[in-house]
Amino acid sequence: MVKFDFDDLSLERLRKRRGSKWAKYGPDVLPSWVAEMDFALAPSVHRALQEAIELGDCGYAHEGEIRQSFARFAKRKFDWGVNSEALVLMPDVMSGVAEVLRAFTSAGEGVVINPPVYPPFYTAIRSAERRIVTVPLQDAADGWQLDLQRLEAAFEQGARAYLLCNPHNPTGRVFSRAELEAVARLALHFNVLVISDEVHGPLVMPEKSHVPYVSTSDAQRSLAFTIISTSKGWNIPALKCAVLVPSSDVVGRQAAQRFPHDMIDRVSQLGIVASVAAFAEDGLQWLDQLVAYLDGNRQRLGALLAAELPGVGYHIPDAGYLAWLDCRALGLGSNPADEFLDRGRVALYSGSDFGPEGEGYVRLNFGTSFDLVQEAIRRMKVTVSRR
Numbered sequence: 001m002v003k004f005d006f007d008d009l010s011l012e013r014l015r016k017r018r019g020s021k022w023a024k025y026g027p028d029v030l031p032s033w034v035a036e037m038d039f040a041l042a043p044s045v046h047r048a049l050q051e052a053i054e055l056g057d058c059g060y061a062h063e064g065e066i067r068q069s070f071a072r073f074a075k076r077k078f079d080w081g082v083n084s085e086a087l088v089l090m091p092d093v094m095s096g097v098a099e100v101l102r103a104f105t106s107a108g109e110g111v112v113i114n115p116p117v118y119p120p121f122y123t124a125i126r127s128a129e130r131r132i133v134t135v136p137l138q139d140a141a142d143g144w145q146l147d148l149q150r151l152e153a154a155f156e157q158g159a160r161a162y163l164l165c166n167p168h169n170p171t172g173r174v175f176s177r178a179e180l181e182a183v184a185r186l187a188l189h190f191n192v193l194v195i196s197d198e199v200h201g202p203l204v205m206p207e208k209s210h211v212p213y214v215s216t217s218d219a220q221r222s223l224a225f226t227i228i229s230t231s232k233g234w235n236i237p238a239l240k241c242a243v244l245v246p247s248s249d250v251v252g253r254q255a256a257q258r259f260p261h262d263m264i265d266r267v268s269q270l271g272i273v274a275s276v277a278a279f280a281e282d283g284l285q286w287l288d289q290l291v292a293y294l295d296g297n298r299q300r301l302g303a304l305l306a307a308e309l310p311g312v313g314y315h316i317p318d319a320g321y322l323a324w325l326d327c328r329a330l331g332l333g334s335n336p337a338d339e340f341l342d343r344g345r346v347a348l349y350s351g352s353d354f355g356p357e358g359e360g361y362v363r364l365n366f367g368t369s370f371d372l373v374q375e376a377i378r379r380m381k382v383t384v385s386r387r
């Protein structure tokens, strides 16, 4: 089997990238903020894109094999049988969230989220003119926990929808089948729409399993959608192609009637080409090795923090490449990301952007070589010593 080398990254080459991660700050800053990895593309994705470029295949999108290719991936990766005919293509996960909110809820209705949570969840709900209802995750000794009692209370008090983030960004928590079944029971009982953002699902670590929300039996009897894409797992958010899976064929038909009919024209042809390659066997072999590398990084990061910055709190994430770091004991104030940038020249995502529950926290990205993770921690340590 081909072995991919995730350690082999050149800072000089990364600094030539023109996307927001590398272009936002000057050359003295190490960017570790936005959820984007530094690795080279999966070779099979690279080849598929190169072939498309050589053919000048950059026109309007055609679905091609994406439905069947996603269905095969879902079965192989999550043991999840999906009806390929019921899938809806969207340009990206967040536009899928916005379309579902618009199609299935009304202005002013409450939408539950679990802060600290991915900042665009707030903007998506506000721009749809829905009301944000918060049920914060609880920081327990063994990791971040969903508060099912408060969730039930929010549903009982009339929230109309629940925007679930599973795996959860920024905490990296993966919800178990039992937790998701409990959510689905409540949602069915209170007639709440569930939109499950599973963009980090392909990056679940070996000791856990990703359970697609709409694969649970009560979800299938209610109104729900799972939205997923290749943008995080294969690191191609530029390419704009996401898949929305309705909880049943009936829900799928309602969605098809209510969504704008030109959706396919908003999806990128290159995104379809790249996603088909990502979902195929070669793409999955690369993904498995990527997850093994990230698994190493999340563990080594724990040891590094314990040795270099013992005041920082860190629950090892169950998925992905984001570390949610509690910096409240470092004495850097309510927005430590500003201090890390000013004094240490390392750009981290500010915890307060994830909601007031994130004050005093930062989000670090370890989707890079471990050398660069070490460099980020070195810069954080410099910040603390210059206090």
Ligand SMILES: Cc1ncc(COP(=O)(O)O)c(C=O)c1O
Binding pocket: 035, 091, 092, 093, 094, 095, 118, 165, 169, 197, 199, 200, 229, 231, 237, 242
């Ligand atoms: C939870 C979550 N949802 C959605 C996105 C963005 O996905 P997309 O670019 O497909 O909208 C991200 C990106 O970091 C994310 O972490």
